[in-house]
Amino acid sequence: MDEQQIIDGLKPICQCQGIKKRRFLEHIAAGITSVAALKAATGAGQGACQGKRCTPRITELLSALDSHPASISQ
Numbered sequence: 001m002d003e004q005q006i007i008d009g010l011k012p013i014c015q016c017q018g019i020k021k022r023r024f025l026e027h028i029a030a031g032i033t034s035v036a037a038l039k040a041a042t043g044a045g046q047g048a049c050q051g052k053r054c055t056p057r058i059t060e061l062l063s064a065l066d067s068h069p070a071s072i073s074q
């Protein structure tokens, strides 16, 4: 893992709950690939905004990985 991947993994996906991209990538690598299942596994979407901010980010992350599956690195 290079420095850029480490920095990228520290980007927040769910700001309310303080859940970073890396945590989502770990679950995706383990086979969890739906928005609902990722939210359940990470606790995202249960913060003050109730997922209004993070749900689109999770969807974007899954779409990006669909296009570039090799980018699933932790």
Ligand code: FES
Binding pocket: 013, 014, 015, 016, 017, 044, 045, 046, 047, 048, 049, 050, 051, 052, 053, 054, 055
């Ligand atoms: S950003 Fe995830 S619940 Fe608000």
